[in-house]
Amino acid sequence: MSNKLSPRNNTEPHQPIKSENSDKKTCENCYAEVTGAYCAQCGQEVESTLKYFWTVVLHLLDDIFSFDSRASRTLVPLLSKPGFLTQQYFLGHRVQYVPPLRLYLFVSIIFFLSLKLFTNVGSQNLVNAKVHHQTQQALENKIKALSTDPAAVTKNQLVIEKLETLLADLTVSNKYMVRDLTNQLAELTLKELEQNATLNDVDYQKVEALKAQLEKAKSGVNIDAELTDFSISNSIEGKMSLPFLSPEANKKFDQYAKTFESKVRNQLVEDPKKLLTLALDKAPQLMFVLLPVFALLLKILYLFSNRLYLEHLTVALHSHSFIFLSILIIELLSVLSEKVNFYALEYINVGLMIWLPAYLYLMQKRIYQQSHLVTVVKYLITSSLYLLLIVFTGLIAFVWGAMTL
Incomplete structure (x- = not known):
């Protein structure tokens, strides 16, 4: 009886049997001879998935975006031919187009990333950033103009100091509410200086209200009740409860709702754009x-x-x-x-x-x-x-x- 172990009983890892024809490939799983990209016996892909990281990334991009020509064959009809890609997919004409799921994943990833970029959330959106920048430039130009004439510097000192304070609040403060209120106040102040006259009653009352709100915001006083309107309750008492919960559970639920409400209110005052980011x-x-x-x-x-x-x-x-x-x-x-x-x-x-x-x-x-x-x-x-x-x-x-x- 031979002591030589058969390949099935050998505990050592099997090695792929090399074909006599060097051009032919052998499946690493079942060792069957393979003539295509996949094994006809077990279905495993012939090409190894253990590659350098960047090779995998490039293959992934190629699968999703198909730089050969699938991208153009997919994106152009997607935008211009309603239902064309779907009908082609139903008819079985699939290899020349990006698959629906891959297409959706790629487009949605780019869309949501760009959406955050376009709105510039987390600090200021593009519209507010542009408005604040214009106000900042106007303040700087006005301060420079008032400081140019040495004879008028002393006369305009108080005005210059006020404009410099507004400029600092607009550019330095990390609170959204402070920046927004400062921008409104600066616009009215510059309007008054440009007209070289006192503001009308409506603008004057608005300036006084903005000053009061700005002082509260800068000092850290809670002004969310005045500037925000966010509350969670479903009862006259201002509490949150659900009919299928016990009294103890409803009490905990209401406490959680109040904590959540407080966080959202504070964020609306500090920087509401962060809520949009999240x-x-x-x-x-x-x-x-x-x-x-x-x-x-x-x-x-x-x-x-x-x-x-x-x-x-x-x-x-x-x-x-x-x-x-x-x-x-x-x-x-x-x-x-x-x-x-x-x-x-x-x-x-x-x-x-x-x-x-x-x-x-x-x-x-x-x-x-x-x-x-x-x-x-x-x-x-x-x-x-x-x-x-x-x-x-x-x-x-x-x-x-x-x-x-």
Whole structure:
């Protein structure tokens, strides 16, 4: 009897059997001879997944974005041909286009990242940043003008000191409320100096009110009751309770609600943009959960269309990819039009805003092949229910984000 162990009983790791033909490959899992990218016996991919990190990243980018030509073949019809990609996917013409899920993931990641960039949340949005910068420049120019004439420096000293204080509050303070109140007060002060006359009664009362609020904000006095209106309660006593909870549980629930309310109020005073940042951080996950819900809505509305749920999910993936990509382009053109003052871009933006709902209607019409009247009714129902879902999702994102404060 031979002592030589058979390959099946050998405890040493098996080594791939090399083929006599060096051009042929052997599967590392079952050692069968492989002629393609996948093993015909066990289905394992021949190419090893253990590679250098950057090689994996480049392969991932190539899979998602397909730099050869799949990207252009996908993005152009996605924007210009309603329902085309979905119909091609249903017909089995898939290899030349980016798959729906990959397309959605890539577009949504870019969309939410750019959304935070465009709104510049966490500090100030682009609109406020531009307004504050203009006010800052106006204050600096006015201080310089008043300080240029040596004979008038002493006369204007008090005015210069007031403008310098406003400038410091506008540029140095890390409190959103202080900056916003300072900007309003600075604009009225500069208006008074430019007109070289006293303010009218309305502006004067506004200045006095702004001064009082600004002093409170700068000194740290809680002014949220005056400047914010946020409360959580469902009873006349101002408490939060649920009918199915016990008295002790409702007491804890109300305490938690009051703590949450206090955090949100304080953040609204300090920097409300942070709440938007936190909500946007949660939005991608919630939107991904919303996709199957939207597909279920389509399944119910088109119950007798003989389409599978996954087909409705494909419609949801393509329509959301289009929506995100269109909004992204609109945001880019809006920023670009502000930079170059090219008014034609604004007309393009208006066209895109009109095209967005029209595209979704045409997509619904071409995919489900129903009459215009039926499609209009179902489109209005879909849009209305979806807007409610978006509002509900936004509320969840706000609460979820604020809970992390």
